[in-house]
Amino acid sequence: MYIFYKSILLVSDILLVNMALLVALILRFDLSIPSAYFEMYMDQFIVLTLIHLVVNISFRLYKCLLKYITTRELLYIGGATLLSCLLFASYGHLRGTAFPGTVYIFYTIILLLMMILSRFSYKFVNRILSKFSKSYILFKDHFNGVAKHRALLIGAGDAGAIIVRESKKSLKQHTKIIAALDDDKVKHRSSLNGVPILGAIENIEKYVENYNIDTIIVAIPSAGVVRIAEVLALCNKTDCRLKIFSGISSAISDDAPSAHLRNVKIEDLLGREEIVLDSTPVKENIVGRTILVTGGGGSIGSELCRQISAFKPDRLVIFDIYENNAYDLQNELLRNGFPKSSLTVLIGSVRDKGKLEEIFSLYKPDIVFHAAAHKHVPLMEDSPSEAIKNNVFGTLNVALCAREYRSRKFVLISTDKAVNPTNVMGTTKRICELIVQSINRTTTHTDFVAVRFGNVLGSNGSVIPLFRRQLEDGGPLTVTHPDIIRYFMTIPEAVRLILQAMSFAEGGEIFVLDMGQPVKILDLAENFIRLSGLEPYKDVDIVFTGLRPGEKLYEELLMDEEGIAKTPNKKIFIGHPSSMTFVELTEHLKYLHNAIESGFDLREALHHVVPTYRISPNGCDTPLGEKDTAQAG
Template sequence: MKKINYRKLILALADVFIIVVSGIVLDFAMSLIFPELSEASRGLLYTIIVNLALCMLIMYGAGAYKRLWRYFNEKDYLVCGLAMFAGFALGYLIMSILQIQQSVLFVALYAILATGGVLLFRFIFKRTFLNLIEVGRADNCERTLIVGAGNAGRMILTEIQNASYDENSPARNLIAVGFVDDDETKLNRSINGVPVLGFCREISKICNDKKITNIIVAVPSCEEEEKRKILDYCSETTCKIKIIPYLSELLFDDKHTELISQAKEIKIADLLGRKPIEFDKKEIKELVTGKICMVTGGGGSIGSELVRQIAKYSPKQVIIVDIYENNAYDIQQELVLEYGNKLNLVTLISSIRDYDKMELIFKTYRPQLVFHAAAHKHVPLMETVPEEAVKNNIFGTFNVATLAEKYKADKFVMISTDKAVNPTNVMGATKRACEMIIQHKAQHSTHTEFVTTRFGNVLGSNGSVIPLFRRQIESGSPVTVTHPDIIRYFMTIPEAVSLVLEAGAMAHGGEIFVLDMGAPVKITTLAENLIRMYGKIPYKDVPIVFTGLRPGEKLFEELLMDEEGLKSTANEKIFIGNQININSAELLKKLDELKVVANSNDSEKTVELLADLVPTFNHKTN
C-alpha cells in the first residue's frame, strides 16, 4: 500500500479551505456592498463546488502538488497561479453552458481573491518555516559567505535554503549569511532574503563582522587572474574555502544535480596566478606513438608522471629505469592494472652511475626517446655530501647522454631546474653542469637531438615543500618555513611533464626550454592555505615557524641566465634560451678532474672544482 504523503495532503486541504472561504467571504462582502447582486448567492454553492473541483484538478495536473511548497520558486508560483485562473475560466464556461446564474464581477473577484490566497499561503508558510529552521540550525551550522551574486551564486543559495529538508544534502549544515560581488548594481540588494554585503576586497572585514566560518567561491566563469585575487582575499580570513569549478568542468546529470556537491576544497594549484599551460597533444602524440621510450628516474614524482603520459600515446615500448625499487614497483603495478598487456612495459632497477649496466640496457632495448629525470634534488642534503650530487647528477647524466649518442637515440630530453640559474647551492650547480654537458653533446652529435627543459618548483613532487607541510600538519607539528618573504615559481606535475614532452617534440638540438610560470608565490601563503585545506586556522591551530634560510637557499629563483636571452615558440607560454657555446676540450678536462676528486669523497675540493666548472656558481653557506 502506497504511503500517504501527509505534507502534500495538508497543502491540498489548505487550498480547498482557501478557495471555499474566499467564495463565502466574497459573497458576504458583495451582498453588503452591491445588494443588487445578492442573487449571486443563489448559485454560490454550485459556483464554489465547480470552481473548487476544476482548480484542484488543473493544479494537480500542472504538478502543483508534486513539488512541495518549501521548494517553490518563481516558476512554480506562476504555474500555480495560471492553473487557478484556468480553473475559474473553465468553471465560468461550464456554469454558462449549464445556465447557472453567475455574476462576471463576482467570478473575476473570486478568481483573484482565491488565487492570491493560495499563493500568499505558500509564500508566508514557506518563509515562516524557513526562518524557524534557520533559527534552530544557527548554532550548529557553518555561517557561509557566497562570493558571486550571479547565476551560480543564486543556485548555491537555493541549494542551501532547500537543504534543511534533505538529510543527504551536502549543504544541510550551511547557513547563507550574505553575498559579495564586485558588480556595484548588486550592492545592498537582497537575493531571496540574503543581502549582498559588499565587494570582494572586503571579504576579510565582512567575515570578521558577520562571524563567517565558510566561504564558497561561486564565480565559475571568471578569469584566472580574477580568481587568484579572490582567493588572496579569502586567504586573509580563517574560513574554510570551497570553489565552484569552471563551467567546462561542471556536471549536470542525474548524479550531479547540485552545485555545492561539485564544489572543491581550495587547491594550492589555484594560487599559481595563471591558467594551466596547454600543450599541443598532436605534436606529443607524433613524438611518442610507436617509439621505444626510456625514462630514467621513472619511479619518481616527475618520472612516473612522464611514464603515465607517454603510455597514453601508444608507444612501442616503455622502459622505466630507477634505483629505488619501491617507487618503480608502484608505477609498474599502476600501469599493469590500467593497460594490462596493451602496454609493452619494462621495469629495470639500475643506477645511472653504472656505465656498464646502462650500456647493457641501451644495447638491449635501443631506446629512441630518452627522458632523463633521475637526479638528486634535495638542496640541504646535497650541501652535506656534494660529492654524491656530483657523482649522480653530473656523471650519471654524462653516462646516459653518452650512451644515447652512441646508440643513436633520436632525442634526449634532460630535466633541469631554475636553481641551475646563477646557482648558490651544490644541487643547482650540478644541474647547471648537466645543462653544459647537454649543450656540449648537442654541438657534436650527428644523430641525437639533445635538449634541456627548465622549470621551477613542482607542486606535490618529492622535492617540493608540500609533502613536508602535509606531514607536519598531519602529525600535529608546527609548519616550518625558512623565511617569511621567500618566494618560488610553481607549476603542477602534469604541466612539468607536458613541458618535457612538448620540448621533445619541438627540439632541434641544444635548446633550453623555459616555461612562463606566471607570478611567483610566497611559500608562507602556500603554508597558510594548506593548513586551511585541513580545516584548521593558521597560527592558531597550527603554528608556522620561520627557521631561517638553509645553506645555499635563495629568497627567490631565476629562470634564465643573463647571457641566454629568450626566443618565442609556437606556444606562447614556452620560450627558448639561446644555446651557449661550450669549449668542449676545457669542459671535458674539468670533468675528468672533478670526477677524480668526487670519487675520492673529498667534499671541500669537490665544491672548489665544481665552482671552477660552473663560473656562475656563487656558493652560499649561510
C-alpha cells in the same frame, strides 16, 4: 539596518554639539552659566545644530562605516569639527552675540573629543552586539536543528544558481546560504533563487562580519584562475572555511551538491594561467615510438609516464633505482588501461654504464627523458661526491648511450638552481646542461636539449608535503627565512611544458619555463594553515630555522649571458647555448673524476668547471640586498 545606524549617529551628533557648548559654558563660568549667556545659547542652538549637521554631511561623515574606521576617517571628523566650530564663532561675531573667546576654545576641544569617542564607542558596541547576535543565531540554529553553517556565496551566475537550488533540497540541514556577492553591479540589490545579492566581491570581509558567516563558497568558474586566486586571497583574510565549485559539468550529474564542491587547494592561490598543451606535435613525436624515462618513479618522472601513456607509445620503458615507486607506478598505469605488452619497468642506476647500454641496445628508445638525479640540496652539501657521480656522470652515461644508439631526442630535466648556483646540487645540474649542449655538437642524429624550471608543488621532499607532515604533528611549520621566495608550478603543468618543449627541440637548446610570479614561502605556510581551517600563529605557529647550507633566498631562471628567445608557446623560452665544446667538457669531467679519486676539495673542483658557482663561507646564500656584491666577488 544601515539607515537605522545612520539615524542613531545623526541624533547623537545633535545631542553632542549642544552638550559640548553647555559644558564649555559651565567650565568657563565656574560651574554656573549666567542667565544672559544661557539665553544666548537658547537663541543660537538651532543655528549651531544646523551648521554642524551641514558640515558633517558635506564631509560625508555619515557615509563611512564606523566598524572599519581608519586614520583617514578620523582626519575627516577633525576637519569637519574644526570648520563647524569656526563657522559658529563667525556667526556669533557677525551678529554681535558672540560668547567669550575661551568658550569657543573649550567648545572646540570638548566637541572634538566627544565626536571621536562617539565613533569609537559605536565601533565597540557594534562588536559586542555582533558577537552576541552571532552566538544567538548559532544557538538558535543548533537548537532548532537548522543549518550548522552560514554560507556566503561568491558568484551569482549559473554556478551560483545551481548551488543555491540544490542547497535548498539537500544541504539545508548542514549549510544555509545567507547571501551572495557578484562583480556585476546590475545584479546588486536583486536575488538569486531567494538569496539576496548584496554587493561587490571586494567587500567580502564586511559581509562576513555583518551576516555572521562561517563558510564561503566560491562559484565563479568562468572568472579564470588569476581572478579566482585574487578572490581566494580576499576570502583568506577571514576566518571562514572555504569551498570552491568544481565546475558546471560536474553539476549536471545526479550527485549530491556537496560533491560539486571541493576544498580550496594551495594551487588555487597561485593564480597561474592554465597551461594549454598543443598535443599535435607531442603526439607525432610519441605515438608508435619507444620512450625511455630515467628516474621514472619520481615526482616528475612518474607524471611524465602518465602523460606519455596517453599518447599511445609503442613501448614505455621506466628506469628507476627505487623499486617501490616504480612498482606503484606500474600498477597504476596498468589499472588505467595501458597495455601490459607496451610497458617495461627496469630497476637500476644511471651510474651503471653497462646496464644502460644493455637497455639501449635491446629497446633502442626513440626519445629519452632523463629525470634521474639526486635533488635534495642539503643532503648533497654533505655528500658532494655522490651528487657528482649520480648527476654528472649518470647524465653523461645516459647521453652517450643516446648518441651511440641514435635516439631521436634526449631531454634533460634541469632546475633553476643551476643558474649562478650556490650549492653542490645546482652546480652538478649546470654541468649536466653543459653536457647536453656540448654533446649535441658531436652528432646530427640526436637532438640534445634541457628543460629548466623551478619548484613543483607536491613533489617528493618539497615544501607542501613537509608542511602537511608538520601540521599532522601539531606544528610548528618551519620556514628557513622570512624573505625566502621561490617559483612554483604544479607537477602536471610542468610535465605538459616539458612535453611541449620536447616537440620544439632542434638540438642544443635550454628551454626555460615561465614560472609566473615568485611566491614567499612564508605566505605559502600561512595560507596552508588557513586552508586547513586553522589560524596562523594562534592555532599553529611558524618558526624560522635559518637558511640551510647552499640555499638561496631567491632563484633565477636565466644566466646573464644566456638571454632568451621565444617559441610558439608563450610559456616556453630558449636560453642561448654555451660555447663549450665536448672536448673541453671531457677535460673538465676528467678533472672532476680525479678530484673524487684523490680526495681533492670537490667544491673547488666544481668551481673550476662552473665559475659562476658561488661558494659561501657559511654554506648559505647572501641576503637579497647583497646579490650584486656576491656575484661580483
